[in-house]
Amino acid sequence: MSWAQVLADAGLNEREIQSILILSSKPKLKASELASELGTTRLDAYNSLSRLQDIGLVTTTADRPMKFSSPPVNEAVEQLIGMKKEQLRRVEIGYESVLEGRTIEGSNIKESRTDEPKFAVLKERVHIHKRIEQMAEEAQTRMVLMLGEYGILALCRGPAVEAVNSAAKRGVRVQVLAKLHRRTVRFFQQLDDAVEVRHSDDVETQGALKDETEVLQMLKIEANPVGRGREDAALYVLSEQFAASQANLIDAIWPEAVPFEQAVKRFTEKQIVDPLRIEIGQGSFLEKLRNALGVDLELPDEDTPFDPDAMIKAGREVSNARRSLSENSLASLTILGFDLHMMMRQVGRRVGEELAFTLRSIDDNIEFLNEMMDLWEAAGLGTLAYEFDPNFHVRVGLNELPETDNSEVLPLWELDDGIIEGALAARYPDEGDVRVVREEGSGEIDDLWRYHLLMQEDEEITAEV
Template sequence: MVRLMLNPAEEVIQRLVDSGLDEKEANIAVSMAGRSPMKASQIGKLVGVSRMDAYNTLKRLQEKGMIKSTVDKPMRFAGLTIAEIFHQLINREEAELRRLRNHLEELESGPAEAFISIPPEVKEATFTVIKDSNHIQAAMERMVDDSEDEIIMMLGRWGILHLVRSGCIDALNNAAVRGVKVRVIAVLEEKNSKFFDKLDDSIEVRHCNDSNAGISIFDDDAAIQLISIEENPVGRGKNDSALVVESQGYNKAQRELVDALWADAIDINSARSKILQGNLIEPLKVVLGEGSFYQRLKDGIQKLSSVPNAVLRNKGEIIGINPQNMTLDLMGISFDDLMRNIGNRIGEEIATSASVIDDSENFNDELQKIWNKLGMGELILEGNPPNSITVIDSKACQNGAEMGKLFCHLDEGILEGIMKERHGYSSISVKRNCPVDGSVSCQFEIQLLKE
């Protein structure tokens, strides 16, 4: 259960409201806990309502067995402990559940058995709107139980919490155990991470920041689309609403959207590593050129064969054409781009690991320490966000680095990755000026570009 930043009384009131009492009833029940018997007028002043309003609320609580009254006149009221109130609510719900089960069992075993099982003859697309979080979760649990092939859920930030609180997560795990393919897309955060551990190991979970649509698809036959959800993740959700749709056309369109998000989402273990520990562990995808590599090979051999023999001699012997000795540059694969991409990933990890630091100056100080600890020189940052970064005693620039030196491009990519991750700009321009006088300082001009 997620704990909100409330004082104890407010938290108990909220939980009682979530358990079925209205706000006035919960307020009075909590205010009277641990107090001596009081008159209705005194209770009204205590909670800020009129004497008549307090009396009517006390009467309702008394009918529910949550308030006692004195025999002597004038009548005074005494409350139960909070624990006793919750036990009373639990006993009432269990009695109601037993009553419903008895009705169903009697109908199924009596002459009405055939009548209650007749399915409706509906061949066209249908929909229904469901209100209240409890009803929505109950409908979702029923659809999970009926699923035979596949279930896909987009849970957003707190959808996993609703599954845990309602018990629907047990139905989901049971479906996975009996062979139903279950996939979940959610927004992983530090506060909700632990709830995903309650899912069965066979359920595949991915993280995607854009998975707020709140839709669940069952066997491509039916879908539940959340319309409005209470912002408070532990609220009762009385005003929550959802659309239940049984339409092949609608479900196909939603399935295409979900599949597109699934392809871009990342495995939950990789997401946890990044969000909770600041490490990026998903594979780094690099594009190694484009076009026909066979044509490049032929063109490269032709160019190589035109080089003067004087260049292709080894101890006086002419060296033959050997494709194995050809460089990757000849194939259109740039080591510079490769090192820059790797640098981008490293930069993202550095920025993520220091993301808890809000103050820009403190972040820059931490960045300088990390850079120096890695043995990459001393950083001097100018501007906020930085528009100029000087690297003093850069190991990449030893002996006067040229523009194409691999580790210069690595440093450049690291700085680019840090700036992108830290400042949220999707386009960054990094221009490096390396000295030609033999010194070992490089200056990087950073330009943050808004799209």
Template sequence: MWEELLLEAGLNEREVRSILILGSRPKMKASELAKELNTTRLDAYNSLSRLQEMGIVTATADRPMLFSSLRVNEAMEHIIQSRKQQLDRLVGGFEDLSQGITETDASYEKQRRDLDDPRFAVLKERTHIYNRLQKMANESEERLILLLGQFGILHLCRNPDALEAVNTAAVRGVVVQIITHLDGRTLRFFEKLDTSIEVRHSDELDSLGFVQDQSEVIQYLNIEDNPVGRGKEDAALIIESSPFSQAHLHLIDAIWEAAVPLETARARFTENQINDPLRLTIGEGSFLKNVSVALGFDGELPNEDTPFDPDAFFAAGKEVNEARKRLTEGKLSNLKVLGIDLGRMLRQIGNRVGREIAFSLRSIDNDIEFLDEMMDWWEHAGLGMLQYDVDPQFHVIVGLNHPPVSDPDALPMWEMDDGIIEGALSTRFTKDANIVIQRTEGEGTPDNLWHYLIHRHELKAIELVD
């Protein structure tokens, strides 16, 4: 912990280790310290020289010189006091110089921003990135969007000044929206947000960034692997451009519409189930054309006026009415005529059920154990029988108690049943980009209808020759 604090204070790793070594073993020669640091004597002297300038390390007048250091807690306290004095001098100097600044001078920066071409810069370290977010929140007038990924809410809450600025912006009427990728370990941190801030969860979005009004965008370029680290390796690109901000907002708005409200998504971790709304595709193509064909109307109107013929008028109306009556007979095949694909809808429902099953079994690390649990669920639900085999490659064999039938008016429940397997396997195995799941026809018997092949797709470079 002391090491992290000293690194945060601006010392490098070799200087920190020098303090730790000399603080516990004073009066050490530079050559001895270099050996402990596993570095050259020159590097050791460079570190000692800087620490001497800071007043942390002292040396004797002996030949060779013997070096000692303040203890680590004393060194940290010394650095803090030095920085406080430096900050006091800066504040005092700034206040003296600021007395002569007029309102016109103060607005110069805003005028320059309005007139300048688009600009960008790179921010490094999480502290500086969130300091910029704090500034964006303070200056926002209409809208502030935070893309926090999986652990961004943790980073925001660990920066109290930025968090306060975001909450304050929401209180004063700025529309603050947050898109996150929920993680059960960070749920409690969302309670620190102002109640007027709307939070949504998205499985598809895992990037981090911020957007202020239509003027400024911060997009992360790199983020430290350790989510609880100090973000020394974090880097972000800041772009001040109205056209770019507007384009970014259009993309975010599309993601926002498909995202799930926080309270709904929270059930994944509080109730161990997925309560997200299920969006179904009922069909495709022109529904106007489908309805017209079903009603026996080609959609073409005469180009010229014709004399009114009562008999023809009522005959045409009767034909349309008869077609309309046939559509209300309650046959499922009539829905197909209208372009409504029940099979597709039921498969989508099955996919969702499969996703939920895979989600409920996510704590099982072993894939074979996962499949065994899936097979037990399948059989206890009375859907049929699942098996797996490794010849010629690993695959799951799907058998149904209620296999497909050729009756066009039968409800295609087999689509939902098969969709459950498809959804569960896809959710479980396709997290690895190299895993491919392929559905093929089985033997055609009720206990061997389809096979799901699970195999690894290896990308091999192709060598081009002259």
């Protein structure tokens, strides 16, 4: 039996068979060159290449014009056999699902490796996740999965999750970046304990990175997260330079992401316990310390004679300065560069975010504000009121006027205002239909700050006027 017959039995048509046989022996052909070898038009050649690319049997170089290659015939056949086995497995499990209500997905793709950058467009989730499975099986040092909000569902419904767990068990560092959702948290339990999982609200994309050599990036994802993904599409890139740039991006996001054990408490304990990172101030802290101690911390440009009296005097001055700083705690923090106003506002914003999180089940905006008002007044912080003139806004009042000119008091009013700012920012994010604008109030105790909630249509009307 010939290779052509085997490929035909695997489901390829005559032109696809000839394309595989030609490209496996003559890699990096242009479409026009392949058309000449096939004795057909370039359009027909492109049609065959498109189908073979979809199932991962043909890769493309990023040249102009593009050049196409195929793995050796025996490897191509092995890939097709794997695909057929997976399809048969899906049929068997699909038959069982009719009786038991279960579904599962999977597939197979494989290709040859060269040092030259290549890319391929994969279509259908079954093929895409088979490539992820292959990447995990071949990973040697590192495997990263970007799962977005619902990617964990597709991962756990196919064989790729086992390959990922196996990679972690054999010592590969496996990292998962995801945007946790209350409906997906339990699926992360299917990952091995050695898999590092972190949550980030900014992770929307889905893809994978292997050993800083291969990258898979989702291009199109079916809207239904539990669908079969027949319309899914992904770009697979074999390029060390491109993979390194993706790795740098991931490494920049990873430290800011929240470990799974902390992030999951949002859904198990209904609390935000993510670490709070506070910016304490700006400018040169070395210069601030030098000024606070009243000493010159610059190293001399040349050797100077040792003067014990000067050394004792300088030490005494530093000790006195340190003692003075320790006796006046709040003012000393300001002298050392701590911006207490900024710090208290950041703490307040976090409290406000947590408050909005506890009220997230309230859909009605007025009811949400009423709850905020009740909590604000019950805590003895002051008064909240909303008004409609000149536009809808929240008026913030405190029980005591801020002592803005007194550096000896802790600026708790910044914390109070930050609570409102954080709660409204969490309730109405920047990408939503409502824009929150803060402005100073009249200065009266019941009108210190105002937060305008501008609907998109309101802004359009204002712009027209």
